[in-house]
Amino acid sequence: MLIPEFLQTLVQGFLLGSTYGLMALGMAIIYAVSGVLNFAHGDFLSLAMYLCLAAFSYLAFDPYLASVIVIPCMAALGMGFYQWLVRPMVGRQMLMIVQLTLGVAFMVQSGLLMAFGGQPKRVPSVIEAKLLIVGDVVVRGPQLVALGVSVVLAICLYLSLNKTSFGREVRAVQQVPRAAALMGINVPRTRLITFALGFAVLAVAGILLVPGLPIHPSQGLRYTVITLMVVVLGGLTNFVGVLLGGLLIGLAEAFGTVYVSGVSGFVLPYLIFILILLFRPKGLLGGAA
Amino acid sequence: MLNPSFWTLLRSPVPWIVLAVAVSAPLWMSPFYMSIAILTLFYVGFAMAWNIVGGISGLLSLGHSIFVGTGAILTSALFLNLGINMWLGVVIACVISALVGAVISWLDYRFRLGHLSFALITLAFAEVFLLVVLGTDFLGGASGLILPNDTGNFLQFEFGGGRGYFYLSLSLAVFALLVNLLIINSPLGYFLRCIRDNEDAAQAIGIDLLRCKMVSMAISGALSALVGAAYGRYMVFIDPYLFAGLNLTIEVVLVATIGGLGTPFGPLVATLLLIPFGEVIRGHLGGVLPGLHTFIYGALIVIVILAMPRGLVPTAQDWWQRRRRRGEAAQEKPELQRGLKPPTPMED
Amino acid sequence: MLEVSGLTAGFGTLDILHDVSLTVASGEFVGLLGANNAGKSTLVNCLSGLVPARRGTIRLDGEDISGMPPHRIVERGIVQVPEGRLVFPQMSVLDNLKVGSSTRRSQLGRTSKLEEVFALFPRLHERMEQPAGTLSGGEQQMLAIGRGLLSNPRLLMLDEPSLGLSPLFVQTIFRAIKALNTSGLTILLVEQNLNLTLSCASRSLVLERGKIVIEGTADELRQDPQTRRAYLGL
Numbered sequence: 001m002l003i004p005e006f007l008q009t010l011v012q013g014f015l016l017g018s019t020y021g022l023m024a025l026g027m028a029i030i031y032a033v034s035g036v037l038n039f040a041h042g043d044f045l046s047l048a049m050y051l052c053l054a055a056f057s058y059l060a061f062d063p064y065l066a067s068v069i070v071i072p073c074m075a076a077l078g079m080g081f082y083q084w085l086v087r088p089m090v091g092r093q094m095l096m097i098v099q100l101t102l103g104v105a106f107m108v109q110s111g112l113l114m115a116f117g118g119q120p121k122r123v124p125s126v127i128e129a130k131l132l133i134v135g136d137v138v139v140r141g142p143q144l145v146a147l148g149v150s151v152v153l154a155i156c157l158y159l160s161l162n163k164t165s166f167g168r169e170v171r172a173v174q175q176v177p178r179a180a181a182l183m184g185i186n187v188p189r190t191r192l193i194t195f196a197l198g199f200a201v202l203a204v205a206g207i208l209l210v211p212g213l214p215i216h217p218s219q220g221l222r223y224t225v226i227t228l229m230v231v232v233l234g235g236l237t238n239f240v241g242v243l244l245g246g247l248l249i250g251l252a253e254a255f256g257t258v259y260v261s262g263v264s265g266f267v268l269p270y271l272i273f274i275l276i277l278l279f280r281p282k283g284l285l286g287g288a289a
Numbered sequence: 290m291l292n293p294s295f296w297t298l299l300r301s302p303v304p305w306i307v308l309a310v311a312v313s314a315p316l317w318m319s320p321f322y323m324s325i326a327i328l329t330l331f332y333v334g335f336a337m338a339w340n341i342v343g344g345i346s347g348l349l350s351l352g353h354s355i356f357v358g359t360g361a362i363l364t365s366a367l368f369l370n371l372g373i374n375m376w377l378g379v380v381i382a383c384v385i386s387a388l389v390g391a392v393i394s395w396l397d398y399r400f401r402l403g404h405l406s407f408a409l410i411t412l413a414f415a416e417v418f419l420l421v422v423l424g425t426d427f428l429g430g431a432s433g434l435i436l437p438n439d440t441g442n443f444l445q446f447e448f449g450g451g452r453g454y455f456y457l458s459l460s461l462a463v464f465a466l467l468v469n470l471l472i473i474n475s476p477l478g479y480f481l482r483c484i485r486d487n488e489d490a491a492q493a494i495g496i497d498l499l500r501c502k503m504v505s506m507a508i509s510g511a512l513s514a515l516v517g518a519a520y521g522r523y524m525v526f527i528d529p530y531l532f533a534g535l536n537l538t539i540e541v542v543l544v545a546t547i548g549g550l551g552t553p554f555g556p557l558v559a560t561l562l563l564i565p566f567g568e569v570i571r572g573h574l575g576g577v578l579p580g581l582h583t584f585i586y587g588a589l590i591v592i593v594i595l596a597m598p599r600g601l602v603p604t605a606q607d608w609w610q611r612r613r614r615r616g617e618a619a620q621e622k623p624e625l626q627r628g629l630k631p632p633t634p635m636e637d
Numbered sequence: 638m639l640e641v642s643g644l645t646a647g648f649g650t651l652d653i654l655h656d657v658s659l660t661v662a663s664g665e666f667v668g669l670l671g672a673n674n675a676g677k678s679t680l681v682n683c684l685s686g687l688v689p690a691r692r693g694t695i696r697l698d699g700e701d702i703s704g705m706p707p708h709r710i711v712e713r714g715i716v717q718v719p720e721g722r723l724v725f726p727q728m729s730v731l732d733n734l735k736v737g738s739s740t741r742r743s744q745l746g747r748t749s750k751l752e753e754v755f756a757l758f759p760r761l762h763e764r765m766e767q768p769a770g771t772l773s774g775g776e777q778q779m780l781a782i783g784r785g786l787l788s789n790p791r792l793l794m795l796d797e798p799s800l801g802l803s804p805l806f807v808q809t810i811f812r813a814i815k816a817l818n819t820s821g822l823t824i825l826l827v828e829q830n831l832n833l834t835l836s837c838a839s840r841s842l843v844l845e846r847g848k849i850v851i852e853g854t855a856d857e858l859r860q861d862p863q864t865r866r867a868y869l870g871l
Binding site for chain 1: 685687706707708711716719723724725726727728732735736737739740743784785788
């Protein structure tokens with residue numbers, strides 16, 4: 001095994017994994033406060049990327065600049081999603097909610113197809129071609145930005161969930177919504193804000209991924225599956241576990257592609273996921289769910 | 290052991306009239322509508338096969354593309370690469386699908402997966418299957434397989450033109466529906482409904498969970514593979530993304546849910562209404578607005594789930610019965626307990 | 638302080654409470670008795686805004702609060718300590734207590750309230766950093782009451798606080814509730830335990846199949862032959 005190649009793969013997996021972790025964090029927060037496993041997550045990510053594309057085509061905005069438009073839009077969308085689709089479903093069967101989100105996924109995906117056409121598109125960025133070379137390891141500029149932002153954002157989220165009174169309210173709603181309501185917490189409002197937050201985090205993940213990446217309307221489901229894997233690996237509501245799950249899937253994807261020949265390389269993350277579902281259904285850390 | 294209602298159904302004239310109209314369709318239908326009818330009937334087949342697991346047993350399987358794909362792709366690959374007669378290929382594909390289905394059910398049972406994990410694990414298996422197909426040259430890889438032109442040689446699994454495939458898809462759809470009805474009215478169907486409603490209670494009264502689950506999944510898998518193989522032969526080009534991709538299954542699941550799960554009639558009616566509707570839209574507006582029909586499916590499922598939690602057909606049935614009861618001016622008290630839900634005080 | 642009149646409520650097509658009327662005066666200790674399924678919890682949940690009222694009014698100091706969402710009722714000072722305690726299992730004892738003071742009204746006096754609770758239940762002070770899920774049943778009940786107190790209640794409603802506790806803990810809890818009442822807090826106690834409730838409450842109501850059937854002081858209730866019958870749900 002070549003050391004430089006190994007290092008390069010490790011770094012790639014780590015970079016990929018940090019963005020996956022961020023994507024999954026958005027889903028995990030939403031699941032935690034509402035019990036909704038959003039199967040349209042990947043399609044909303046896709047939507048955020050296409051919003052970047054629109055900002056680029058009409059306003060010539062760089063994806064990073066477009067965040068001033070994309071993040072508020074996605075947050076508002078998250079609020080609408082909760083208010084009109086999720087909130088009426090309170091107390092209904094989990095699988096029905098899953099199917100509802102699948103329906104939304106279809107709508108978003110088809111909407112993007114109608115609005116932007118079926119051809120793959122790209123959103124360029126000024127730092128797209130910048131490379132960072134350390135020894136034998138080469139890192140693309142956008143990946144470096146993605147890593148930095150992901151780490152900072154993850155720390156911010158962790159602190160706000162564990163150290164602020166809003167975070168305490170979120171955790172209360174997550175653990176026993178009924179008791180939270182009895183303690184004077186406005187549960188619907190907490191959920192509404194959390195949906196906005198989750199979608200904003202998702203928008204950030206989309207912005208970080210998009211520079212130079214080919215995007216296609218039908219990509220959403222694949223992102224949903226990856227996100228679901230990461231969230232389940234992390235133990236659904238364990239936010240640290242979710243970030244670790246992201247790293248694991250990122251590394252598995254990177255190493256699988258480079259070191260395992262042919263198709264079985266791509267399959268590696270899914271196999272890990274299946275094994276975890278079977279043997280550690282509460283996630284990697286097996287923590288309290 | 291068959292439930293009498295099954296025979297009542299066969300004795301009533303309605304299904305026979307419907308069947309007669311359907312059989313005569315090639316005589317009066319234009320080729321455009323004919324192709325829509327064929328597609329619809331294949332979807333009925335898929336929906337009915339899925340319903341055995343998704344509707345009767347109440348397990349949200351998102352992995353039926355494995356079976357559909359095995360039916361279409363493996364059968365074609367065996368024929369193209371090894372010259373194995375497609376009829377034999379279909380049998381092989383069905384057997385393999387049944388085995389795979391049984392294994393998935395075994396995993397579900399052995400690891401007590403629960404509903405959500407079942408959906409997730411079938412999704413993961415489906416994704417693995419797609420990747421394996423894309424990466425295996427024997428199965429056509431990413432470029433797919435192309436079957437030779439259909440010369441109507443029945444012995445080679447060829448059915449001629451539109452009319453042949455119409456009758457093929459019609460008989461498969463009817464067959465799949467009959468399998469559903471047979472299962473529902475058999476002890477197996479009764480056990481499956483018990484398991485769906487309360488797994489622990491079902492086990493406590495001595496129902497063999499593992500066997501019921503494995504058998505139902507195996508039947509569902511084999512049936513999906515059978516319809517998949519026929520659909521593949523009809524399409525000629527075996528596109529891996531169509532047959533092994535997740536979208537076909539999800540589309541079937543959504544349409545079935547719109548119709549209403551539990552009986553085969555919900556999925557049946559919804560498929561018969563929505564697929565032609567979608568195809569007509571695609572035929573007329575597909576060039577201008579590709580994706581409009583799937584957008585409408587998505588919107589419909591959202592509306593139906595929000596407004597009619599049990600689906601289109603059961604809601605319509607309720608409405609009809611209530612109307613009739615009112616018409617009869619029945620003075621009996623309305624059944625207070627019927628709509629009773631366990632007290633779930635609002636948590637919102 | 639609290640005036641309920643003609644309250645009817647239930648789930649789905651089923652009414653559980655029928656035309657319930659009651660009043661609680663400021664500083665009172667009212668017991669609410671009844672067999673299982675008599676509708677006690679539904680009544681309390683209705684007062685808390687978790688179960689919507691079909692008919693009737695709930696007035697707090699003259700203001701109609703029926704139809705208000707739970708958090709606004711808490712803001713006005715009606716606080717429930719729910720049945721089964723419902724502590725937040727993965728949060729520390731301290732965080733649980735802090736969640737209690739989520740409303741704006743209760744945030745100001747948080748520090749002094751915390752001290753009050755720790756004085757009432759020293760055990761909670763000892764376990765401040767421990768996750769609430771690891772506490773014993775009795776300690777969880779203390780925590781649930783303490784959490785309720787941090788909401789700065791004017792009327793504290795306790796739903797079956799003795800459920801599943803050892804006699805020793807039951808004594809501690811009831812002594813604490815009594816002390817709270819002596820210091821001026823209005824209490825509405827929902828209980829199945831007849832003697833315990835009668836010994837604490839200044840006045841009690843008996844609920845039977847969603848209707849209030851008897852109302853009176855401990856002695857009046859003890860002498861009423863109906864009490865036992867209603868209580869056993871015969």
